[in-house]
Amino acid sequence: xxxxxxxxxxxxxxxxxxxxxxxxxxxxxxxxxxxxxxxxxxxxxxxxxxxxxxxxxxxxxxxxxxxxxxxxxxxxxxxxxxxxxxxxxxxxxxxxxxxxxxxxxxxxxxxxxxxxxxxxxxxxxxxxxxxxxxxx
Amino acid sequence: xxxxxxxxxxxxxxxxxxxxxxxxxxxxxxxxxxxxxxxxxxxxxxxxxxxxxxxxxxxxxxxxxxxxxxxxxxxxxxxxxxxxxxxxxxxxxxxxxxxxxxxxxxxxxxxxxxxxxxxxxxxxxxxxxxxxxxxxxxxxxxxxxxxxxxxxxxxxxxxxxxxxxxxxxxxxxxxxxxxxxxxxxxx
Numbered sequence: 001x002x003x004x005x006x007x008x009x010x011x012x013x014x015x016x017x018x019x020x021x022x023x024x025x026x027x028x029x030x031x032x033x034x035x036x037x038x039x040x041x042x043x044x045x046x047x048x049x050x051x052x053x054x055x056x057x058x059x060x061x062x063x064x065x066x067x068x069x070x071x072x073x074x075x076x077x078x079x080x081x082x083x084x085x086x087x088x089x090x091x092x093x094x095x096x097x098x099x100x101x102x103x104x105x106x107x108x109x110x111x112x113x114x115x116x117x118x119x120x121x122x123x124x125x126x127x128x129x130x131x132x133x134x135x136x
Numbered sequence: 137x138x139x140x141x142x143x144x145x146x147x148x149x150x151x152x153x154x155x156x157x158x159x160x161x162x163x164x165x166x167x168x169x170x171x172x173x174x175x176x177x178x179x180x181x182x183x184x185x186x187x188x189x190x191x192x193x194x195x196x197x198x199x200x201x202x203x204x205x206x207x208x209x210x211x212x213x214x215x216x217x218x219x220x221x222x223x224x225x226x227x228x229x230x231x232x233x234x235x236x237x238x239x240x241x242x243x244x245x246x247x248x249x250x251x252x253x254x255x256x257x258x259x260x261x262x263x264x265x266x267x268x269x270x271x272x273x274x275x276x277x278x279x280x281x282x283x284x285x286x287x288x289x290x291x292x293x294x295x296x297x298x299x300x301x302x303x304x305x306x307x308x309x310x311x312x313x314x315x316x317x318x319x320x321x322x323x
Contacts, residue, residue: 007251009168077245079252084264086255090248096171096239100193105184106172110137110162113147118160121188127222130182132164132175132194134139135149136284136294 006035007088010108019064020082026064027087036089038074040065045073137162137169139178139285141254165254170281171247174237176313177280181214183221191227193236197317207321214317228317235315246276250286257289266290277305278312 001017004025016035019026033039037047040060044053052074059069067087071078077090099106105128109119120128138146143163150161169175173182175194183192197214198207217228253268269286276282283302287294306312 005255007248007255009166009171009247009251013255077241077248079245079248079268081252081264081268084252084256084261086252088248088252090244091171093239093241093244096174096244099172100174100190100236100238103190105182105188105190107188108168108172110164110168111143113138113143113150113161113163118162125186127186127191128184129218130137130169130173130184131197131199132137132139132169132173132178132180132182133199134178134281134285135145136140136288 002085004085004087007086008035009090016087018067018087021061023080023082025067025080025082025087026061027067028064029060032065032070036070038070045070137164139164139167139170139281141165141258141289166251167247167281167285170279171239171244174239175281176237176278181218181317183218191221195315195317207316209316209318209321213320217317228319231316231319235313237313242275243279246272246274246279246282249275250282253286254289262291278309280306280313 002020004016004018006014006016014035016027016031027035029040038045039047040054041051044051046052054073056069056073059066059073067089068078068080071089074092076092079086079088081087105120107119107121109117112118138149138161140146140163142165146161146163150157164170173194177196179196179198180194181192181197182190182194185191195214196207196209198204198209198211201211204210220226249268249272253265253272256265256268269290272282272286284294284299287296287298292298
């Protein structure tokens, strides 16, 4: 097992243990469930009451899951850089388009400049202005 | 909410404000809100009503007229629109220039490549980072949050030669993602 870094949009870098097999990165099934919420079952990859059939015989190797093939099975973007020791999994574009098209403001939690974190929904029933800016 | 890479960088700008803002000031170094709300450039504003519905999708709205020669946007237009909405609930009439941008597969992958590049750059591995930044720009060449926003992490000046080359390409492409709050601003 090798120590890698796992990245997603809503958390900071998280250290994980993985097996590197050439360009392939394999995570144990429990880690995949912990990181993504998806579990490999006989009927496929499952989350809550949704199961996606898996037809890829190479997805799992000796109980470990190939991250890149996992992403393909769920149609999610992934960046696997085994040589740099980094794995990143993203959300499907359809997942991100849905709230924008429906007009419902997605909730989020981000760090505050003054310390701590802030959850958008904590503002409650008020009009809100979200201003995105940058020094660049 | 700042798309800067560090609390120190963003705080420097807030501390320079007089009076200092009293609203929540957040840092989004991973561009989460760009992904959630379809934000491709700054400064962008999103209006959200009491029921958490997006009353106005992202539009470009500078806070003042410091860069008006460049943007041709009168900042007072958005200020007036915002006051009207807060007081009366009235939304501005559509200008026909709104650009609701929906994330594509390539853009989602670009954000991921940029995220990996940013991690590696912060970790002091610029060579490994660079191949991810390059891939991100190939996938989303007109996204300012990725292309210009990555310049400091790549050791480049966000006001330098690479930025102006990008700006030329972007203008040539019709300024995608730059729907303005000011109906009189040229496209």
